[in-house]
Amino acid sequence: MNSWLAAAPRAEVAHGAMGCIVSVNDMADRPPRPLSDGEVLDLGGKRVRRLETPHVPHGWDAGVMYEETTRTLLCGDLFTAIGNAPALTESEIVGPALAAEDVFKASCLTAETAPTMRRLAGLGPTSLGLMHGPSYTGDCSQALGDLASAYEARFTDSLRK
Template identity: 60%
Template sequence: MDVRTDEIAEQIYRVSVFVPHAGGGAGFTFNHFLIAGDEPLLFHCGLRKMFPIVSGAIRAIMPTDRIRWLSFGHFEADECGSMNDWLAAAPHAEIMHGVMGCRISIADMADRAPRSLANGEVVDIGGKRIRYIDTPHVPHGWDAGVIYEEVTKTLFCGDLFARLGDGPALTESDIVEPAMIAEDFFNLTSLGPTTAPNIRGLAALKPKTLAIMHGSSFSGDAEGAIHSLADHFEARLRMALR
């Protein structure tokens, strides 16, 4: 597995693990994002079996025991499988997540009690401000949510815009068409009447950078890319209802 670290926005580091045999042989990236505020936050703890290589990459940036906050999009192995390893490595760390995620999974599965965040709640981590946003069932899981870093205007998209293959850490190329190809392969999105509106609502944030869990992060017309993704799912729902 190839592990690569890049700074995609000011003091926001993407630790990417490329698994070449995943995705039907096309390969698949698993990305973890370190937000280096005064109280550093790791978004996506990662798979439990990847903890040694991901924590090693994080240690190259800062000691792991400095991490104060852990978060992720929803309760799933590739997002939080190693959360208890991180809680052990960072004795002062807390998990922060939405109320639903904490109630249905995290409070029981985590070795320390999490901090529950209301929709729209902002946490100042010193030099960076993290806004939590509920996105139930988008792209999947009723506990799903994203975070938005207000200072750098970086939206951490979770599984939205997931794509197959590898690529640069940061791109201005189209991210929507590759995401729809991956959608056809994985069938990962919960398609319903709230799918497109929930995605479209994220465009109102007017982000500058999209930090994507599976694929290159994006710097370009992020607002347009979000609307385009919503348009695709809106069209797919209309087709499904015919």
């Protein structure tokens, strides 16, 4: 991040307000721009909207970006997968995400996990930009809904134990 800031003197780091408070303020050479939930940045032809998703998939400072002009949801650690994959896929991504969750147990499963993911599905994204897996261009709302249902079932099962 600081190398990018050094190379681009007018650039600024933007993150959710909580993320700025808990980490970015301490790490960035220049003060970051805290974004509120729903705030839109115009990047000159592209518009990204910050969406707060506390603890989804993990961390109280969690959030995603939604690029409005292409309807691309930048998912962060949602749909993490293990192993090699093509850069772009229409193949099923929920199964690999659940398999990775079985290994890492990295997602916070709370009463708010599934509703938060369903809110993201309601955006009607046409592609999902995954941090740890291929970008996905299948039925994005369905994939988000299916992962939400699987996590909801796991959360409900954990209450019975």
